[in-house]
Amino acid sequence: MWRRRPFWLFIGILVLLFLASACAQQQPQVVERTVVVRETVPVEKTVVVEKTVVVEQTVEVPAGGELVTLVARCKAGSVEQGRCNNLISAVGAANAWLEEQGDNRRIQVKTIQDNKDWGEYKTEFELAFQAGEAPDIIVSGHEHIGDWAPAGMLVDITDMIDEHPEFDDVIDSLWESTKWNGRIWGVPQDAEARPMYFSKPLLKKLGWSDEQVESLRDRVFACEFSWEDMIETATQAVQQGVVEEGNGWWHRPKNGPDFLYYYYAAGGVIQDEQSGDKLIMEKDALLKVYQLLYDASQVRKILSPNLLGTDWPDWHTAVSSAQNVLFWFGGSWNWPEWAANYVADQGGEDYLWENVGFTAIPCLKSGTAKPITLTHPLLYMISSQSEYPDLALLLIAKATTKELNTTYAVESGHLGILKSQADYQPYKAAKFLSEVLPLLEYTTFLPNSPYWSQWSEAYFLGIQSVESGDLTPEEAVDVVIGQLENELGDNVIIR
Amino acid sequence: MEAVVQEQAMEMVARRRSWRVSLEAFSFMSPAMVLVTLFFFIPVVLLLWISLTNLSSNTFGNPLCVGGMRDFCESLGIRVGRVEFVGVSNYRRLFADRFFPKILGNTLFYVFTTLIFFNVGLALILALLTTHIERRTGFLFRAIWLLPRITPSVIYIMMWKRISADAPYGILNQFLVPLGFEPKAWLKEAPWLFVIITNGFVGASFGMLIFSSAIESIPRDYIMAAKVDGASTLQIIRTIIIPLIKWPLLFVTTYQTLSLLASFEYILLLTNGGPGLYRTEVWSLTAYHRALQTYFGNNQWGYGAAWGFVLVVIGIIFSLIYLRVFRFDELVQEPKIDAL
Structure with missing residues (x-):
């Protein structure tokens, strides 16, 4: 019996190690760096469910400038990673615009994505908000405005959208889905049809x-x-x-x-x-x-x-x-x-x-x-806890382009949200999207109601x-x- | 005079001793009391409070900051939202829900069927079987039976979902079709069967361990004597083993009743209360659905808390009934030898 003790001890340790390794969760790796002038900051973005994608953000901060990290939360299935990726891709354009305006602030983005059910996804945002840790930008179903706007969780962007001409290109009817109480609470990110x-x-x-x-x-x-x-x-x-x-x-x-x-x-x-x-x-x-x-x-x-x-x-x-x-x-x-x-x-x-x-x-x-x-448009919405709603909206504006949105639409089977996409060759060349587009003539929406x-x-x-x-x-x-x-x-x- | 003083001194000593005994008793009980206070009383009070508010996704704020507390909270920078004290209106709504009797009936059916057939019934059979065979084999069998308990719930239920998957899939269909059976959506045809089996297989292991150790601790002399007297195995079980493991039996029955009342995770993962009209929806699952899980995510924490609080009351009622019917006070009586 005593001779066997080391054997059982060894087995016990093995089991414990196995359990410990099973319990250990792989945390999404976030690379944050202090940025100096003219330095490229590579950001590794971990998509929890699918795969790791490395997306480059080039952030150039002028001397004495401020580097602002915006956090974006997106729901993304296997073909829908563009929702957050487009924000990362828009960082360069957003920072160029800031430079043009003489604004010393610069943006970098941290993204969180997975493919939770809508209910869980929404609850997560609400609990994060109550804990004071809401992301700056959340991409979610337009109907969630019905809960979040009355609860004071979103920024009313009605008077801010005129500052960005990119939003003029958004298909007019889609703005209807962004409204509650006559005000606008989000920017359309995608649209789709249900055939x-x-x-x-x-x-x-x-x-x-x-x-x-x-x-x-x-x-x-x-x-x-x-x-x-x-x-x-x-x-x-x-x-x-x-x-x-x-x-x-x-x-x-x-x-x-x-x-x-x-x-x-x-x-x-x-x-x-x-x-x-x-x-x-x-x-x-x-x-x-x-x-x-x-x-x-x-x-x-x-x-x-x-x-x-x-x-x-x-x-x-x-x-x-x-x-x-x-x-x-x-x-x-x-x-x-x-x-x-x-x-x-x-x-x-x-x-x-x-x-x-x-x-x-x-x-x-x-x-x-x-x-x-x-059609159930998803919207980019800005949390009222965001310290930089103007920068968040700027980033959203720079992600709302026919180039970025078309890449996303073609990959994911979603419809374009911009008027200019109708004549944009890569969008027109996507056979499925072109053939599904006429369905929009008969479309309806969910209500934005609590x-x-x-x-x-x-x-x-x-x-x-x-x-x-x-x-x-x-x-x-x-x-x-x-x-x-x-x-x-x-x-x-x-x- | 001296006698009076002596009497008073003795009284004082007795009082001090009694104090010390009480203090000792409390100090021994204090860790448990702290735990019960932290993890039962305080959550129950909070649950009751939340159930008296309209806390939901669109009123979200700190539920303690209602009425006259709003200004105070705001001065401290606490987010108050639009949450308000609504009295018993959540309870009124709960009792007016036309599915309230169905959900209560489902809960009682689920708890007592699982309890009788598995958590106590099968557990006792397993304990008897594994203590009546060769010791090592019995030990191995009990270890195997523990596997579902140590398997993560999600994986365990995923296995059952694959076993019972709709035709043409499903391991059950793969086995039964060659034998001439029609392939079926087993989980939807017999949802209760699978809900009870999945819970019961896990639940039985707890009773099996308790009963096995209780049976093992019965002095062998009793069994030997009965055998010498010509008692059959069934007679030995009925007249010796069952009476001698009475307390473990009563404890497992009580503990598992309360545990089943509050458990819902396997049902959530397996049927989510369906199919059809609340066919396997139990009380705790309703509380969860109301408070935390709707497709479009309007969480009604206040209303869900009302369902939760009623469940606490049901649990307390069951506890009191069990304490009374099973006379647990006899179990905790001081040993008679010390009382003398």
């Missing part, structure tokens, strides 16, 4: 001719192929065994902005000029949405009652191959994701062009009878309950209205 994708081989298997498949895009725009037709086609596909039960039509597998356009398509209004911050729930539109989803999942069996809750990778794997699901509603940013991560071994984007088509969300004839989509999150949770609860068959559409409407009244009281208008 209906379809599988070309499965449609052909169903008996569609090549011409019918290729013309589907235009027929949707012309409202000749409606949401109801899509459901009917998916039903045929299930009945004829072209796709398995539940695979006729898929939507996203989690809550998210998409579901709001169902309500809009059904004729629902969520905010109007009189409502202010209060949100509206229209029972008729709500019932139409729930009836449609109940019919698809419980009656026609084209939508799996188990779809909600599916993990994203399983969802992407199933749809991107174009061999399992006939129609699916996704986002424009999915296209490069599929090409890079899901069908790369089958030919990447070429495979997608060959097998996957996309168009607007078809018109709901029983609703507004117009094609629809939804009550949106609760409205959305209650609405989604009804979607979950009708798809799972736990409630009928009428019961779901009652439940959701009850929840909204209990949760929001006077801040929701039921009509």
Whole structure:
């Protein structure tokens, strides 16, 4: 027994070392240096989830000048790192502008990026703010203005944007998404569209001719192929065994902005000029949405009652191959994701062009009878804790150029946010972006209201309950209205 | 006169001794008291306070800076936000929520099913089995059973998610389809089964260890004598082992009830309260969802705290019931030999 003690001691130490090494977290490395005149400061930026990218910032500080470090926080998936990288790339232009103005301050940027869920990402900013450690710039969904502006966490930039002519180039309609209380709280960083994708081989298997498949895009725009037709086609596909039960039509597998356009398509209004911050729930539109989803999942069996809750990778794997699901509603940013991560071994984007088509969300004839989509612009917002909001806005302005934004848009499948991009050759040359751009004609937005999150949770609860068959559409409407009244009281208008 | 003085002196000595005993007792208890105060009483008071405010993402500020304290806080440079004292309105909202009975029912179902079948039931079976086989083999088996407990929760649940993944994926489907079964989305078809199994496999290990050591400490003479008298194994378990491990059994039942009431991380990672309409949503998960996790991130800390505080009250009620029904005071009675 005693002879074995060293052996067990050795094993114990090994286990402890293993545990200690497992517990040790790799911290993002931040290189900060005291800058002297005419020195190039290399900054290593660690993208926590994906990979380490080295981006050069050239910072030249005049004698007696001040080097200001701005911190930017971005949410970035595998193809969306340009959100923060563009800020780093804009440092040179920002500092040149300061030099031109005779301002002795110079900027350098520290960035933090990962791909957290929106809820966690938003909470992190709020807790950082309460701790007095909020980043100077945060890139986040425009709807977060509804919470952060009233809570005093953001800088009102309405009177500051005129100082930067770059902002004149931003597409006018996108500014609407940056407003709360009539004031502007952020600068558009990206935009996107949410198309209906379809599988070309499965449609052909169903008996569609090549011409019918290729013309589907235009027929949707012309409202000749409606949401109801899509459901009917998916039903045929299930009945004829072209796709398995539940695979006729898929939507996203989690809550998210998409579901709001169902309500809009059904004729629902969520905010109007009189409502202010209060949100509206229209029972008729709500019932139409729930009836449609109940019919698809419980009656026609084209939508799996188990779809909600599916993990994203399983969802992407199933749809991107174009061999399992006939129609699916996704986002424009999915296209490069599929090409890079899901069908790369089958030919990447070429495979997608060959097998996957996309168009607007078809018109709901029983609703507004117009094609629809939804854009969820992300904004550069400036924290009210920033000591240098003017420099933060300057940096954002210099990142808001057709060159930088186009690089980001092409890489990430997001739409341009600038008027000048329409004629910019690299943007025009991006086939996917050009073809998805017409969808913007039918776009809608989320509301910027402090009550949106609760409205959305209650609405989604009804979607979950009708798809799972736990409630009928009428019961779901009652439940959701009850929840909204209990949760929001006077801040929701039921009509 | 002398007798009176002597009596008073004795009284004083007795009082001093009693003081010293009390002081000693308190000094022994003080580390535990400090911990309980720091990590239970103060958080509970803060939780109660937050539940009486409208603290949320769009009112964010220091929850102590409400009413008359606002000016004082501002003078100290503390961020006050728009947080306000709202009395019991969060509780009114909670009890008016039409899913409140369903969530309470889910919680009781989850706690007692897991407790009966796994945390106490399976734990006892494992302890009995591993103490009735060869000692080393029993030890090895218990060590293996501890693996889920020492596996990080996220990895443990990721394994279960892969096991139960929707058709055509899923390890379960890979095994069952060749046997002629229809591939299924197991986790969505039988969410409670997986919620209870994942919690139960981990939870059983705690009871297994406590019961095993309790069984091991039973003098072998009792078992031998019973065997000599011709008792079967089942009779030995029923009439000797179970009565002799009564206190560990009661302790594990109580501890695990309270622990399950507050636990939600496996459910969060596995089903997130779904599928469908709050099918596996339990109380503590609702508190978490309200306070910290919505898709668009409007965190309602005040309302979530109300759910949390009610859970504390439920936990205290259960503790009192267990203390009373299981007569824990008998366990902590002074030894009779000293009382004499």
